[in-house]
Amino acid sequence: MSANRYGVTLALKEHLVGGGPITRLEAIVYFGVPNLTSSISKMRQEGWMVRSRKVSYMKVLLRINKVAVLKPPSNLPINEIEMTEYWLEKGIDFLIIGNGLYWRGSQAVGARYVKRR
Numbered sequence: 603m604s605a606n607r608y609g610v611t612l613a614l615k616e617h618l619v620g621g622g623p624i625t626r627l628e629a630i631v632y633f634g635v636p637n638l639t640s641s642i643s644k645m646r647q648e649g650w651m652v653r654s655r656k657v658s659y660m661k662v663l664l665r666i667n668k669v670a671v672l673k674p675p676s677n678l679p680i681n682e683i684e685m686t687e688y689w690l691e692k693g694i695d696f697l698i699i700g701n702g703l704y705w706r707g708s709q710a711v712g713a714r715y716v717k718r719r
Contacts, residue, residue: 611641618645618652623689625662631670642688651691659683682698 606620610633610709617624629635646652659680666672 614638614641615645618650618688618690621689623687624658625685625687627662627672627685628666631666632670638688652688653691654686654688656684657687659685662687 608640614624614632614635624632624638626638628640629638635641642652642654659674659678659682663672663674663680666690
């Protein structure tokens, strides 16, 4: 079970490093991450520059429905509901080290403090 949990967390990180935004609903649908808030908190503790903003439920549904089918109840006010979207702040030339991710170059997304050992 822990190997699977590590795999979904790594997939989530790779999605964010690739420049993709993520919400709690997308994390569950795309990667099976049951607790996005915990994963985001751990990433922030590791030094990742994770940003957030509110987006409409409709926007999230449109993104999900490009790769999966998600149909909300017809009486749900999808234009009024907001969700928190997370993404990594773009950085400049740096090295990311941690949890199997290594990234270097001016196209890198996110920023970490490199811990000296």
